Amino acid sequence: MNKRQAVPFGLLLIAVLLWIYFKPQKETVATQEHHPSYIAYDLENTRFDESGNLSLQIYAGKATSYSNNDITLFENLKVVLYVLNEQQNNPTIWQASSDKGVLTGNNKLLLSDNVWVKNLSLDQLVQTMNTEELTILLEEKELSSNLLVKWQGPQIRQQGVGMWASLVSEELIVKKQVKAIYLNENK
Template sequence: MKKRHIIPFAALLIAFLFWSYFKAEPLYKISKVHNPNYTAYNLSSTHFDTLGDISHKMFADKATTFSEKNNTVFINPRVIVYVRNKDNNQISTWQISSKDGLLEDENTLKLTHDVRVENLSLDQLIQNIATEELTLLLDKKEISSNLFITWDGPQMHQQGVGMWASLLSNEMIVKNNIKAVYFNEKN
């Protein structure tokens, strides 16, 4: 090869090497933040069990769903859970509300900040439960918390740390530091 052919070829090769070494960043970056699939405001939804009965209703000021994570984030969620008594076929209605919520895998609802559980039917020994964090298993209708809780019923006020309760079987287990006050007053 002649010198005049080698010099432009070498200059082109050096320019290509510099370009590949100092190559500019792409104009767009892949975001590590998961983008929502959809956001709903003033959410209202009704869910049914396998027999076609209403299982629960969900309400929220805002719901944001992320399909990559398979979860939904709620602002001011409120869930109304319907529990049918197998003995007398009556339905007990429970309302569970909080300031924040996270639904994972369609059945595990984790509620935080000012969580309230209320028996709207007034047909259970426990009428109200309050805590700062609670997990609701929608398919099993179980609630649990590892934090300080208080609960009230007719003529009683109790508190403790950690609990598990089944809305289906009307069972409740409080784990630690139980304190109770019973009132002898008739309502």
């Protein structure tokens, strides 16, 4: 090899070695630890009890499920609960709606942001209820909140901080700061 061939070969070798040394490292993209199992849009889900009676229906604009954590996140959620009245053998229908919801397991549903509960059957003392956060135990059909809750019924408006209610036994317990207005109107 003569000098004419050795100089370009040497420069090329130096350039390759510098390129390897200063080569930019590929940045690894940080992946999320928890990937959703599925994402569903316009979700509709229906559950039945052991007797085959309609128990509840869930409607959501979007649902994201993480099966490894047993959590499902909902957006624009509506839950319809059917409570069978054993004496009259007909269901009382309740609808709970919110902007966001988190289902833990298959039973505990936390609703948040603009939460409304309505009695669609119009057969209970409480007709509507609203708060900013509400927990529903779906199997037990129990509602609870630690925040300010307002509810209305025929000829009554009430509010209180913290409450627990059973749709099955038709009980409502308000923890503190209860205020009530009774209306003397014929409806």
